[in-house]
Amino acid sequence: MLYTRRGDDGTSGLFGTKNRFPKDSLAFEALGTLDELNSFIGVCRAHACTKNMPVPLINDLLNMQECLFIIQAELAGSGKSLEPAHLMSLERTTDEYENHIDNPHAFIISGATEFSALLDYARAVSRRAERAVVRAGSVQPLTHAYLNRLSSALYALARYASTRDGAKELSPSY
Template sequence: MLYTGKGDGGTTTAFGCNQQRISKSSELPKALGALDELNAYLGLVKMRSAAEPRIKEAVRDAQDTLFIIQAEVAGADKRVGESAVEGIEKIVNDIEKEIPPLKGFSIAGGTELSALLDVARTLARRAERRVIAVKEMNLRDVTPATLAYLNRLSSLLFALARLANHLAGVAEETPRY
């Protein structure tokens, strides 16, 4: 069954909450929702990146890791390893060798794929802030590797957005201050 009706009053349960009902507006559901929103949006990005296998693979890998993070934040015995953080760093470093150096702020867009990746980057930042709030409120013991991964994920998405423009031969735009 896809619905129970138990949440109609604005409460939910999360793994590790001893099945206690908690408000859907509390920090834990907000963090889990932000992670879910990011993962769902990355599904769209993945589908739109079919012509760029490296981007598609990096996005798919991020989706897998986000499921582990969602499980950890929900209270399951799942953890992100340092190797996931190192993997993102390697991809970003490789991309930086391939694209022109950044000379300042860039305006989102260029190609559709780049714009989608920029939106995903902002969703990643929001998810990171929500998970940090869960940790700061001592609702969950979020590991340093998970926090580092979420921080690097937005960097990865920014690098992928720049790569998408570069591969399409689209120059980045800078703000006109």
């Protein structure tokens, strides 16, 4: 059954408690933003598959999604949490893509390619998700570190996508 009617009053529950909480609470705002980010990284991954992007890149996006599910479970009180290996893997991913790009010396205007624009949008959502998780609290420091690095990884992937396609990225003219 896809519906329970228990949330019809504007409340929902978390793991390990029978208490109900307003759906507009900080925890549910963070969970919803993480869900949005996870879904949008799925859009990026599907796009990467249709554009014949390298399999390791597709797998890197999938790994990010897996970690976001762990973070959501942690925030919901399940007792699950990221391991140090998750953070190290994300840092290696960022380093790998950074090795294939020229580091920009100015802001980049998103949209050099469709795929890089999608990744830039995911990066912006990841920053919003990070802020929401900080406000909600109740996660381990490793989770904060992972979310902080995630936007950097998505930025590196976006720059790599533009470079791989030979697209010229533009900076603001101010």
